[in-house]
Amino acid sequence: MQFIQSTVGRKILMAVTGAILISFICVHLLGNSSVFLGADGINAYAKHLHDLGPLVWLFRLVMLSVFGIHIIFGILLTLENRAATPGNYAVKKMARANFASETMIVSGLLLLAFVVYHILHFTAHVTNPEISASHLPLDALNRPDVYTMVVLSFQKFVISLIYVAAMVFLFLHVSHGFQSFIQTLGFNNGPSLSPVEKVSKGVALVLLFGYISIPILIIAGIVKI
Amino acid sequence: MNLTLYVWRQKGPKDMGKLEQYEAPNVSPDQSFLEMLDDVNEVLIKTGKDPIAFDHDCREGICGMCSQVINGRPHGGQDRTTVCQLHMRSFKDGDSIYIEPWKAKAFPIVRDLVVDRAAMDTIMNSGGYTSCHTGGVPDANSVMIGKPEADYAMDAAECIGCGACIAGCPNSSAMLFTSNKVAQLAALPQGRIEAKARVKAMTETLKECGFGNCTNHYECQSSCPKGIDVKFIAKLNREYIKSLLP
Numbered sequence: 001m002q003f004i005q006s007t008v009g010r011k012i013l014m015a016v017t018g019a020i021l022i023s024f025i026c027v028h029l030l031g032n033s034s035v036f037l038g039a040d041g042i043n044a045y046a047k048h049l050h051d052l053g054p055l056v057w058l059f060r061l062v063m064l065s066v067f068g069i070h071i072i073f074g075i076l077l078t079l080e081n082r083a084a085t086p087g088n089y090a091v092k093k094m095a096r097a098n099f100a101s102e103t104m105i106v107s108g109l110l111l112l113a114f115v116v117y118h119i120l121h122f123t124a125h126v127t128n129p130e131i132s133a134s135h136l137p138l139d140a141l142n143r144p145d146v147y148t149m150v151v152l153s154f155q156k157f158v159i160s161l162i163y164v165a166a167m168v169f170l171f172l173h174v175s176h177g178f179q180s181f182i183q184t185l186g187f188n189n190g191p192s193l194s195p196v197e198k199v200s201k202g203v204a205l206v207l208l209f210g211y212i213s214i215p216i217l218i219i220a221g222i223v224k225i
Numbered sequence: 226m227n228l229t230l231y232v233w234r235q236k237g238p239k240d241m242g243k244l245e246q247y248e249a250p251n252v253s254p255d256q257s258f259l260e261m262l263d264d265v266n267e268v269l270i271k272t273g274k275d276p277i278a279f280d281h282d283c284r285e286g287i288c289g290m291c292s293q294v295i296n297g298r299p300h301g302g303q304d305r306t307t308v309c310q311l312h313m314r315s316f317k318d319g320d321s322i323y324i325e326p327w328k329a330k331a332f333p334i335v336r337d338l339v340v341d342r343a344a345m346d347t348i349m350n351s352g353g354y355t356s357c358h359t360g361g362v363p364d365a366n367s368v369m370i371g372k373p374e375a376d377y378a379m380d381a382a383e384c385i386g387c388g389a390c391i392a393g394c395p396n397s398s399a400m401l402f403t404s405n406k407v408a409q410l411a412a413l414p415q416g417r418i419e420a421k422a423r424v425k426a427m428t429e430t431l432k433e434c435g436f437g438n439c440t441n442h443y444e445c446q447s448s449c450p451k452g453i454d455v456k457f458i459a460k461l462n463r464e465y466i467k468s469l470l471p
Contacts, residue, residue: 007400007438008428008465077438081396084330084437090231090244091323093297095447097395104440180441183455186463190456193443 010073015184017070018177029210039147043139046146071112078105100172107173114166151225154218167211175204226252226318232277233325238333254314261313278337286310289385293338294325299389299448307450327388329397331435342388344434351430352423353406355415374412381409383451393448396437401445403427404461411464421468
């Protein structure tokens with residue numbers, strides 16, 4: 001109990017859950033890039049995941065808990081910080097804090113909204129059911145046709161726009177979050193901070209370009225059915 | 226040079242407070258910022274008005290009493306410089322200068338630019354010490370401390386306790402201030418004995434005093450007139466993690 005009440009304990013919780021979430025989105029990006037191998041690539045990947053059965057649900061449960069902890073403590077910490085700061089200064093200039101670090105709660109909540117939409121879209125097939133894998137005919141090897149679902153979805157400009165915008169928020173969130181996790185777990189000896197901050201922006205950029213390449217290449221007609 | 230000042234005036238802790246405009250004529254570039262304010266106050270006193278209340282003591286940049294946010298930066302934003310060591314040559318004729326007190330819920334405003342920083346003492350009292358036997362002087366070098374450890378502890382101990390890190394922090398967090406003492410004492414054999422209890426007690430008190438949480442903006446380091454590194458916050462985090470282990 002003392003740990004989750006502590007200001008440092010909560011910070012460590014944010015760092016550890018954040019690191020797990022970053023690892024997840026890295027693996028998720030690797031999985032998604034199987035779309036570039038064509039229908040055979042991503043459909044086989046999707047089937048392989050589905051065939052794991054109860055393991056999938058166990059994984060989902062763990063990720064949901066991790067995500068939940070990250071969100072709850074993120075909101076709690078933000079509320080506490082707001083309570084600790086009285087009215088604003090008439091003039092305030094930041095020297096080190098940046099747009100990404102000051103808008104973590106905003107980018108975080110927007111990402112939460114995006115994840116809900118993303119699951120409704122590609123997992124639950126609630127939004128745009130007409131082009132979802134559960135409505136489309138199975139592929140030649142009798143697998144759900146995830147490839148066609150992805151391509152048809154991202155051919156819709158609005159859907160692509162939502163995904164690209166969300167990935168910009170992910171970029172902002174990770175660019176502060178990654179180096180923040182290193183600092184919070186105590187891996188900063190002073191000179192290491194500046195390179196770690198650069199690596200953090202680098203990781204965020206790789207994720208940004210990796211993820212948006214899918215809708216952009218589909219919109220551009222390079223990845224097609 | 227002639228300057229226009231916008232100074233935070235507040236009669237007491239419960240008063241609303243607002244910025245008021247003052248003229249500072251014939252300011253010499255060789256004056257310190259506080260000397261310039263002294264001149265403004267002399268005119269105010271002569272015309273029967275309330276002088277601007279502000280904290281100051283040594284005026285040598287080492288006591289940590291002066292505490293003003295100048296043009297949006299604690300201590301004026303000059304590298305490793307307290308308000309008292311900030312000189313008017315860093316301003317230009319005709320400049321407008323905004324002068325505000327430290328703002329944090331844990332620092333109630335006493336009057337104008339003077340804030341009550343007792344909360345920092347409360348944090349210090351909760352663990353910023355080592356318990357030791359008094360009595361005869363110990364033999365020289367009876368406790369050996371390596372040069373790197375001594376230097377590290379001294380770097381952390383450079384904190385003058387002015388509170389600029391808290392004033393600059395978007396969350397009003399006192400993490401850099403607290404980490405300085407935790408890191409300094411944890412680096413020395415005398416301090417290691419109580420290290421686990423210290424880090425827990427001091428971070429708990431930090432929260433109880435109403436300071437915010439650290440979210441790694443590093444604004445504290447750039448606000449610190451002694452340029453203290455956020456590596457000490459990383460050290461505090463390591464000490465906290467160590468305190469959880471058996």
